[in-house]
Amino acid sequence: MELHSTPRQDSYLNSEKLFAIVDLDIQFQEISQNYPFSDTEAIFEHLYYEAKVNKTKANQHRIWVTGLIHKEAYFIEPALQSVFDTFPIKLNFNSVPLKLEDIYLAMSENMENDIDLKNNFKTCHRINYCTGLDCNSIESLTNSWQKQFKTKTTLNKTQKDELIYALLTIIKAKNYWKKIAPKLGEWTGTPAQLRDQLTLAIGEFYSKAGEEENTEYHIPVFFKTAPKNLILYNETL
Numbered sequence: 001m002e003l004h005s006t007p008r009q010d011s012y013l014n015s016e017k018l019f020a021i022v023d024l025d026i027q028f029q030e031i032s033q034n035y036p037f038s039d040t041e042a043i044f045e046h047l048y049y050e051a052k053v054n055k056t057k058a059n060q061h062r063i064w065v066t067g068l069i070h071k072e073a074y075f076i077e078p079a080l081q082s083v084f085d086t087f088p089i090k091l092n093f094n095s096v097p098l099k100l101e102d103i104y105l106a107m108s109e110n111m112e113n114d115i116d117l118k119n120n121f122k123t124c125h126r127i128n129y130c131t132g133l134d135c136n137s138i139e140s141l142t143n144s145w146q147k148q149f150k151t152k153t154t155l156n157k158t159q160k161d162e163l164i165y166a167l168l169t170i171i172k173a174k175n176y177w178k179k180i181a182p183k184l185g186e187w188t189g190t191p192a193q194l195r196d197q198l199t200l201a202i203g204e205f206y207s208k209a210g211e212e213e214n215t216e217y218h219i220p221v222f223f224k225t226a227p228k229n230l231i232l233y234n235e236t237l
Contacts, residue, residue, distance in 0.1 A: 019226050024065040026120040026170060031063065040065045041123075050129040051165040052216055058225045067218045072177040073168040074219060075202055076100055078161055083201050089194065090183035098180060104149065104164055107171045111142045117170060127166040 022029070028041035037043045046057055048067045068074060081100050084091055091098040094106070111117065117124075117138060124135045132148050134140035148155065149163050178191070180198070187194055210220030 020063040021222070022063065022065045023070055024067075026069060026116045026123050028123070035063065036060070037063070044126065051162070051169060053218055053221045053225075055221065055225075058221065064222060068165070068168045069170060070172050070174060072173040074206075075177050075199065076103055076173055077168070077217070078164050079217075080202060080205060083205050084180075084198075087198065087201060089186045089197075092181050092183050093176075093179055097183075103173075103176045104167055105146070107167055107173065107176055108142060108145050108149070111145075111171060112138050114138075114171060116172070124170055126169050130162050130166040133163075133166065 022040055022043075024040060024044065028039045030039045031037060031043075037046065043061060043063060043065050044067070047054060047061055047064065051067060053067065066074075068077075078100060084098050084100070093099070093102055096102070121138060124141065127133060128135065132144060134144040145163060145167065149160070155163075177195070180195070181191065182194055206217060206219045209215050209217050210223060212220075215221060215224075
């Protein structure tokens with residue numbers, strides 16, 4: 001990915017208003033142009049702290065990487081359970097009423113089969129802040145994550161959310177998002193059309209969250225930080 005320091009004469013792009021969002025994968029990507037951060041991992045480390053945007057540093061970036069792995073992770077954040085619960089269509093995951101915790105458990109159970117995670121396991125240093133996780137191997141990470149997450153009687157909401165965000169930082173949610181389905185007889189359209197409607201409802205949630213002065217959600221923080229009249233460039237690695 002290249003970001004030109006000055007616009008070409010034949011281009012409508014103004015580099016002063018150009019802003020890039022990189023849909024972060026588990027591996028890193030070098031930044032080929034003269035930019036203060038050499039690669040996406042360096043951007044991630046500077047931009048996020050314990051799964052939250054470091055707001056004091058955010059305006060130093062014109063290239064953002066997503067804090068969670070791929071956009072679909074933002075469709076299943078814990079707070080979105082209320083969106084699914086109030087959606088006009090009753091929803092299932094694996095043929096039972098949709099509970100996001102079931103998705104998180106399914107993701108954790110498949111962790112050892114995640115080829116990208118195996119090939120880029122060193123990237124798990126992103127979640128070292130999460131106390132109690134054993135990041136020495138995928139097996140130990142899986143076991144320690146599940147052991148903590150299933151201990152519902154001793155975990156408070158903050159601790160549980162910390163585990164969830166750690167998972168969404170390293171495991172892709174796309175396949176699990178696609179398994180969200182309408183209850184039998186509730187929907188006559190296509191699965192893609194249903195996900196479009198869900199995405200609109202989720203967008204409305206983030207829009208309202210962005211009205212809060214101290215919102216912590218990545219997407220509203222991005223739009224609060226990005227320059228006005230920006231030209232947005234979206235790159236998926």
